[in-house]
Amino acid sequence: MSITTSAPIATIASLSAHEGQTVTLRGWLYNLRASGKLLFPIFRDGTGTIQGIVPKAAVPEAVFETLKNLTLESSLTVTGKVRADSRAPSGFELDVEDVQVIQKVPVETPFPIQLKEAGVDFLMEHRHLWVRTPRQSAILRVRATIMRAAAEYFDTNGFIRTDPPILTPNACEGTSELFEMDYFDDDKAYLTQSGQLYIEATALALGKVYSFGPTFRAEKSKTRRHLTEFWMIEPEVAFLELDGLLNLAEGFITHIVTTVLAHHRADLKVIGKDVEKLEAVITPGGFPRVSYDEAHAMLETAFAEGKIEAPHTYGHDFGSPDETYISSQFDKPVMIHRYPAAFKAFYMQPDPLDPTKALCVDVLAPEGYGEIIGGSQRIHDYNLLKSRIEQHDLPLAAFQWYLDLRKYGSVPHSGFGMGIERAVAWICGLDHVRETIPFARTLNRIYP
RNA sequence: UCCUGAGUAGCUCAAUGGCAGAGCAUUCGGCUGUUAACCGAAGGGUUGUAGGUUCGAGUCCUACCUCAGGAGCCA
Incomplete structure (x- = not known):
């Protein structure tokens, strides 16, 4: 031979x-x-x-x-x-x-992943071999394109990539559970849960910036939408206010979907995604924009008509079933803006027309995939931000540098973050984010 | 953390409280157009763990372990 x-x-x-x-x-x-x-x-x-x-x-x-x-x-x-x-x-x-x-694979130890059906636990335990199967390979190819298109949108629109540190001295937003570790002799360090605060600093240096990297949440969330380690891309722009932020998010998502459709029709077919639903996203006309109050009214009507099981209480955040219902009313991502400030992050700028509302936006993906983008205009007034930090019982000393940004040439600025895995799950039509990343880290799994 | 559900052959799953089975995979045999090929045969089991009830437990009870997806929280 x-x-x-x-x-x-x-x-x-x-x-x-x-x-x-x-x-x-x-x-x-x-x-x-x-x-x-x-x-x-x-x-x-x-x-x-x-x-x-x-x-x-x-x-x-x-x-x-x-x-x-x-x-x-x-x-x-x-x-x-x-x-x-x-x-x-x-x-x-x-x-x-x-x-x-x-x-040659030894005959006594055949390849464990069969072409027939297998359970989630078995497949995740053999993730290092599961990635060889056509569907998983196709998903990873689409993921790579989504990440490339996302960075490309900012790179070609004058943004400078400024990646924040992954080891941080404290919580960025003071809410989520963080992964804690020793930092040399006496200090503790935490894995970042968002780079936002840091890119606010670089935005005031460079104008338009973005970051792209892994983030970590130690929350004990066990759902199809959660990973403990996931990738997030976050733009931050000086002199940008909420309306401009909505336009940015719309153009960003449109570019990503357009790029995926241009390169991955065969992969989407293998995965089983209906491309018509993606084509609907990029038709002209923009994404629907719905205020929190309008969304609440939608839910009231839906409950009265028996379309959702539980009523929504005004002033509270939307639950998962609420978001699923709202997004099901549109064939494009829906942008919900101006939530009550009471349950939103401390740094969000109040709406001048109604200071109980925050100038923020959540973008809900179609087909019930939930929130893929969260963003806001940031407080640029020193005294207001300081009082918010105090109201939220956050350690003022740790946020001194962040307050400095409001002392030295502060300007209105805005930004958002998009979770890559949720975007991949939506665009590929997957029922769980664990298939959107080569090796998912979840509450009960850190092997392989 | 709470709620719900599931653990039986390598994998996916059956089995009124009464002999633990099938399909796939593996091995052997057959087939010159198969599409997760098909046909025949063989090997393969401490039914998650520990107790308990019973003449008898995969099945009923208790505790624990593991996993799943939902709530909360979030991207």
């Missing part, structure tokens, strides 16, 4: 450009069907899958025997001629001429 060294190396995704040519693929055995003297191995290489055809009479005995006895997920190089075939899902098949096994 000899490998055909003269054949050019190709990827499965690029095979349409090699029709009629003999090429060498490098990858793994994804599946193998046999029919007597005819083998149908399916190869994958990370860019896609293709079925090979191996008639016993057409190849050397050793090639046939090697493939016939090969175990799934064994690594290999395979050489063959690319042939168009209407029976193939991708339109192409490979007439195998030669194969070289790089590492």
Whole structure:
């Protein structure tokens, strides 16, 4: 047996450009069907899958025997001629001429992930192998594009990326549970739960900035929408007020969805997402903008008509079922603005028309995926911010630097944060965020 | 933290309180167009753990463990 060294190396995704040519693929055995003297191995290489055809009479005995006895997920190089075939899902098949096994999966320890159904616990325990399956690979490709498109939107609109520290001396917002660790001799450090306060500083230095990195929440949330470690992209803009912030969020999401639709229709099909729902998001006309008061009125009507089970109490935050109902009324993300300040973060600017309201916005994804963006205009007045810190029983000393920003050339400014995993779950139509990140960290799982 | 549910073969799941089973996977055999291929055969079990009730417990009771998804909180 000899490998055909003269054949050019190709990827499965690029095979349409090699029709009629003999090429060498490098990858793994994804599946193998046999029919007597005819083998149908399916190869994958990370860019896609293709079925090979191996008639016993057409190849050397050793090639046939090697493939016939090969175990799934064994690594290999395979050489063959690319042939168009209407029976193939991708339109192409490979007439195998030669194969070289790089590492054969031992027969006594077969690849544990079957092509049939499996439970969540088992799959998460084998996440390092689960990522090889077509659906999971497709999700990770879409995730990569969402992250690229998100950064690209800011990079091409004059924003400077300024990443905040991950180790912080205190809570950014003073609310969430934080992961605590020793910081050398006496001090404690905490993993960041948001970079917002830091990029307010860089926004006043550079004008338009953003940060993009991991954040950590030690809250014991056990739902399909929560991870303890997740990625967040946050813009912060000097001289930007709430209306401008809504425009920014709208353009940002539109760009991301447009980019995904331009590059991942095949992946979305594998994942099972209805692309028409994404196409509806980017039709002209902008996203619906609903005030907290208007949203509350919607919920009152819905409850009176029996469309939601529990009434919404005015002055309280919306619950998960409330958000699901509101978002179900629109086929685009809905922007809910001007929540009561009482249950919102301490740094949010009061609405001059009604100081009990905050100039803030939550963007709810369609189809019940919940909040994907939270943002606000920030308090720029020194004395107001100081009194809010005191009202919230936050340690004034820790926020001295943050107050400095309101002492040295303060200006109105605004920003928001988008959780990447929730955006991926929505755009891909997944029922849990644990599939949106290569290795999810959740309340009960830190392996593998 | 609270509520609810689930733990049985490697995986997915069955089994009136009465002999612990099937499909898939694995191994062996058959098949020249299969699409999570199909057909035949074989191997594979301390029913999550510890107690209890009973002639008899996978099944009923108690405690615990693990996981799940919902609430709260959030992106």
